[in-house]
Amino acid sequence: MTEISPLMAEIKKLIKTSGPLPVWRYMQICLTHPEHGYYISRDPLGREGDFITSPEVSQMFGELIGLWAASVWRMMGSPATLRLIELGPGRGTMMADALRALRVLPPMYDALSVHLVEINPVLREKQEATLSGARNVEWHAGLDEVPRGPSIILANEYFDVLPVRQMVRHGDGWHERVVDVDGSGQLVFGAAAEPMPRFDALLPPLVRAAPVGAIFEWRPDAEIMSLATRVRDQGGAALIIDYGHVRSDAGDTFQAIAGHSFADPLKDPGQADITAHVDFQALARAAEDVGARVHGPVTQGTFLQRLGIEARAVNLMAKASPEVSESIATALKRLAGSGRGGMGSMFKVIGVSDSRLTELAGLSDQERRGGIRAP
Numbered sequence: 001m002t003e004i005s006p007l008m009a010e011i012k013k014l015i016k017t018s019g020p021l022p023v024w025r026y027m028q029i030c031l032t033h034p035e036h037g038y039y040i041s042r043d044p045l046g047r048e049g050d051f052i053t054s055p056e057v058s059q060m061f062g063e064l065i066g067l068w069a070a071s072v073w074r075m076m077g078s079p080a081t082l083r084l085i086e087l088g089p090g091r092g093t094m095m096a097d098a099l100r101a102l103r104v105l106p107p108m109y110d111a112l113s114v115h116l117v118e119i120n121p122v123l124r125e126k127q128e129a130t131l132s133g134a135r136n137v138e139w140h141a142g143l144d145e146v147p148r149g150p151s152i153i154l155a156n157e158y159f160d161v162l163p164v165r166q167m168v169r170h171g172d173g174w175h176e177r178v179v180d181v182d183g184s185g186q187l188v189f190g191a192a193a194e195p196m197p198r199f200d201a202l203l204p205p206l207v208r209a210a211p212v213g214a215i216f217e218w219r220p221d222a223e224i225m226s227l228a229t230r231v232r233d234q235g236g237a238a239l240i241i242d243y244g245h246v247r248s249d250a251g252d253t254f255q256a257i258a259g260h261s262f263a264d265p266l267k268d269p270g271q272a273d274i275t276a277h278v279d280f281q282a283l284a285r286a287a288e289d290v291g292a293r294v295h296g297p298v299t300q301g302t303f304l305q306r307l308g309i310e311a312r313a314v315n316l317m318a319k320a321s322p323e324v325s326e327s328i329a330t331a332l333k334r335l336a337g338s339g340r341g342g343m344g345s346m347f348k349v350i351g352v353s354d355s356r357l358t359e360l361a362g363l364s365d366q367e368r369r370g371g372i373r374a375p
Contacts, residue, residue, distance in 0.1 A: 006036045007270035012181055020178035020190055023254065024163035027274050031161060032119065036270045039120050039161070053157050054241070054300070054343060055094035058331035060316070062097025064307045065239070069098060069152045071361040072237050072353075073108050076150060079235070082108070083151040085115045087143065088158040091123060092116070092130035098154075099134055112136060115146045143226055153227060153238035159283070160242050162219055164276040166254060167199065169214045174199040177215065179266065187266040204248035204281070215252040217276055221286035228292035228352050237353035237360055243346045244278030246297055253277035280348050287352045295351035295363035301336040301344025306362040309336055 011029060015021060021029070031039045054061045073082060086095050095114065102109050113136040118124045124139055131137050140146055143153075166177035173195030180190040200208065207216050227238050245251075256265035258272035265274050284294045296303075313332045317325040338345035351360040 005268040005271050007033060008187075008268070010036075011179075011187070011269055012185070015179070015181050020180040020192070022192075023166045023177045023179060023189075026179040026269070027254075027276075028163045030265075030269045030272075030274050031163075033270060038270050038273060053090055053094075054335055054347070055090065055097065055156065057334050057343075058328070059097045060309055060312050060328075060331065061304070061335055062094040063101040064304060064309060064312065065094060065154060065156075066098030066101030068239065068307060068361050069154075070102060070105050070108055072152055072357070073111075075357050075359075076235060076237075078107065078111075079150045080111055081113070081149055082111045082236075083115055083146060083149050084112050085117065085143070085146055085151055085153045087117045087153065087155040088161070089116045089118060089123075089127055090156075092127035094154070094156060095127075096130050096134070099131075113138070113147075115140060117141070117143055117146070143230065148234055150234060151230060151236040151238075153231065153236070155227075155238065156241045158242065159219070159223070159240060159278045160244065160275040161273070162223055164217050164219050164254065166252070167196065167216045167218070169210055169212050169216075170195065171212055174203075174216070187269075189266070206247060206249045210250040214250040216250050217253060218279070218282065221282070221289075224283050224286045224352075225290050228287035228290045231352060232290060232292045232354050235354050235356075237351055237357055239360075240278075240283065240350050240352070241300060241303075241347060242278040243343075244280055244348055246280050246348060248279050248281045251277075278348070280350055283350060283352075291355070293353045293355050293357065295353065295360045297348040297350040298363055299338075299345050300347035300349055301338060301342075303349040303362040304336045304344070 007030065011021070011026070029037070031037050034040060069084065073079070089095055095116065099114070102112070114131070114134060116127055116137065116139050118127065118139055119141060167174040168177050168191045170191065175191040175195050178190050178192055180188055182188045203216065210216065231238055253276045254265060255276070256263040256272040256274050263272045265272070280297045284297070287294050309332060313328050317328050320328060334341060334343060336344040349363065351363045353360060
């Protein structure tokens with residue numbers, strides 16, 4: 001990271017002229033500032049970047065997502081046209097691996113148009129290169145720009161970077177957490193002077209008895225409700241994979257990642273990835289409120305095991321050199337394991353669909369391991 005963030009002066013000036021920034025607004029500026037925003041100006045992925053996502057760990061992840069999409073398409077009645085949509089598609093790795101798996105199912109592959117929702121011009125250029133052999137690929141600034149029609153929506157590590165609001169409990173109620181400048185000119189956390197009226201009535205049951213000093217995080221429901229409304233009205237399903245918790249509760253998960261390590265979120269704004277954990281119970285509640293059906297959540301490890309990742313790894317290792325076999329085994333442990341460095345328990349998976357889809361592969365509690373049937 002650079003010593004002085006180009007955004008620091010702008011943020012301090014904004015605070016001086018307009019007052020302390022709510023945490024959500026600070027996060028929004030850091031990530032999407034039109035010139036210096038973290039997700040506008042760089043490719044953050046890979047060993048040379050700040051973090052690695054599951055699709056970058058192994059081709060197995062995207063291939064299984066592709067087969068999952070094929071199973072959903074069948075349950076939808078195999079529509080003649082299908083929008084395959086990805087929100088925040090990184091370098092296009094997951095979509096490329098999914099499409100490779102889907103090529104063995106010509107009826108579905110021929111029905112597809114691919115739609116990538118991306119605001120980062122650097123990543124969009126890399127997506128275009130990664131998907132140069134694919135046909136019917138379009139890019140959009142938002143989900144609302146994607147043409148209407150039956151859809152399968154993929155969102156891997158998308159919701160965690162949506163701006164999060166934080167509330168701090170004081171003796172007189174819940175105050176919005178803010179970012180301010182202290183006497184020495186440093187960015188610090190603070191709280192709005194007045195409590196938010198009637199905020200207690202909106203709290204989940206587990207948070208109502210939280211002690212003074214507790215922090216509660218919440219995101220507006222607009223994004224998940226838009227996604228859920230689309231699949232409810234136009235048919236299809238969405239798959240959301242992210243790190244987070246399955247019950248709404250108090251806790252501070254606002255964090256920054258730089259160079260694959262935790263960083264101070266108030267230092268060098270715009271130079272680190274700022275995220276907060278996803279509240280899966282809140283996602284489910286918002287989706288159900290608009291009449292969509294919710295499946296899960298389950299852990300990523302459970303989901304991938306149910307889809308057959310272990311069998312896929314064995315098949316790949318059977319054709320690989322000892323060195324490559326070892327890397328496949330390491331990737332399997334990283335994706336589905338729950339130990340140190342494992343993503344299997346930290347990441348959760350939830351499905352949202354129209355009401356006609358009563359089950360989604362990998363997300364049913366009654367499901368057994370063994371994998372979904374390949375096309």
